[in-house]
Amino acid sequence: MWKDKKIKTWLRKYEVPPLKEDEINIFLKRFNFENNKKYRTTFKEFLYSQIQFIRKKTWVIQFVVVVLWVYLTRNNINGTDKMFNIYPFLSSLAPLLVITGVDEMARIYDGSLCEIEMTTRYPLKVVLLTRMAIMVTADTAVMIIAGRYIQNFTERDLISVMLYILVPFQMACIGMLEIMKYVKGLYLDYACVGYCFILAAFPYIYNLYSESIYHAKYIKYWSFIWIIGIVIIWFQIYGLKVRWEEKEI
Secondary structure (H helix, E strand, O other): OHHHHHHHHHHHHOOOOOOOHHHHHHHHHHHHHHHHHOOOOOHHHHHHHHHHHOOHHHHHHHHHHHHHHHHHHHHHHOOOOOHHHHHHHHHHHHHHHHHHHHHHHHHHHHHOOHHHHHOOOOOHHHHHHHHHHHHHHHHHHHHHHHHHHHHOOOOOOHHHHHHHHHHHHHHHHHHHHHHHHHOOOHHHHHHHHHHHHHHHHHHHHHHHHOOOOOOHHHHHHHHHHHHHHHHHHHHHHHHHHHHHHHOOO
């Protein structure tokens, strides 16, 4: 008992040396760095996590769309190159794929997914752009495989077939990125789905009132539009990046 009182008395008399604010900040930064370093992900792990965050429903729907599209296109060929029936089918694939991914992109863009940002060392804009890149890469790979398969049953070369598929895909992406500037939430889904349906129906409607845009003589215009589309998408993505930086996302 006597010893306890003596210790308490000694503690009361002990004077803590003054702490420098700079030293406190240095200690806290070092503590946070060492404490969080082991939880930080590499870019490979980050990329894998973003693939996992995309819902399985999205991948399943896209797979079903591609299988049905190839099946219907193959049945419409019947051993001959029916230009007015086959090539509009090729151009309709890309908008349909974009439609299946619209809900996923809308959820990312509108919801912001702050919980993902807090689990990574990458800013939210990187999360958003990475998820977009994953979807675009997956869709492009699927379209190339499907186009290569369908090309075996047509009289056109592979480049022409791929242009008939990729140009509408560019138009769908450009339209969706533009709509995302002005529409949010559930209305973003409706706007993008409506736009993609119009884009998919355009080749059929155009062929009713004018010469088919799938004649071989028009392939140079398809190539030109494809190049212009790449430039437009680059500026759109750059604009998104600038806008996110202004909002400190």
